[in-house]
Amino acid sequence: MLTEIKTERLLLRPFREADRPEMVAIETDPRTNRYRVNPPDGPAAEHRFDTWLEHWRDHGYGYLAVFGPESPALLGLSGVRSRDFDGGKVLNLGYRFHPSAWGRGYAVEAASASVDWAERELAPTPVLISVNVVNQPSLRVVERLGFTRYEETEEGDGAVVRHYRR
Template sequence: MLKEIETERLVLRPFTEADRAAVVAIQTDPATDRFNPAPPAPADGELLFDSWLAHWAEHGYGYCAVRERGGTEVLGLAGVRLRRFRDERVLNLAYRFAPAAWGKGYAVEAAGAAVGWAERELPELPVLISVNVANAPSLRVVERLGFTRYEEEEYEGAVSRHFRR
């Protein structure tokens, strides 16, 4: 079970109900959804958050709230969640940060820590990430994390590249 992951600057920890408003705001912010062909409405963001809490309850890991070390504000989310991709069980890597946290390298730092945890604790499950081809900032993060592109297709309403480690 994942308790907390610390990096040089960040802490990743399980979501709590107290994180709901901040996480839903990040998930539904038009700036964070600019590459999403079907951005979630606030009600959809609430349902996503509920599903993430349920994943934690069932599996003991999942997407995490991310804050600066010594801070209390939720800057974003990062982590892995079990899903099926085609006929394979994989860990889906996700990261998303509030616009105020952009440009500081937090996505690489947090996602890298999440991948490291997954590779140590769940080595039997490959880590996969799907990125909209128009999302150049996220594609740079994936490249810096050492993922390998293995497929491109229309996925969830946009042309996406699938990467794995």
């Protein structure tokens, strides 16, 4: 079971119950939701956090809490979760950071470490990234990670989502 991943500047580890208030605050921050058609409110973010903990219990891996080099404050999340897509199992790569962490390369660093771990430990299940086509910052992260466009779908909420694989 994964205990932690260290990068040059970051520490990634499984979520703990104590991370809930900070992560719910990140999940419900309007700035982190500007590209979501239906952003989560408090109860929805709490439920999402519950599903992350449950995924860890069921699979032994999942989304990770990300911490920076100089502060014990939670910066955000990165990691992979099991997901059904296009008739098969994939590992959905997720990343979301507090606005104070934007612009420092943390998303690329954390996501790259998450993908490297997943490809090494969970192969041959492919890693997939799904991004709203209007979310240019996230599309730049995908590009820097070296993922290739795979498919584009329209979600039930009207958002057009581009899916990428490496």
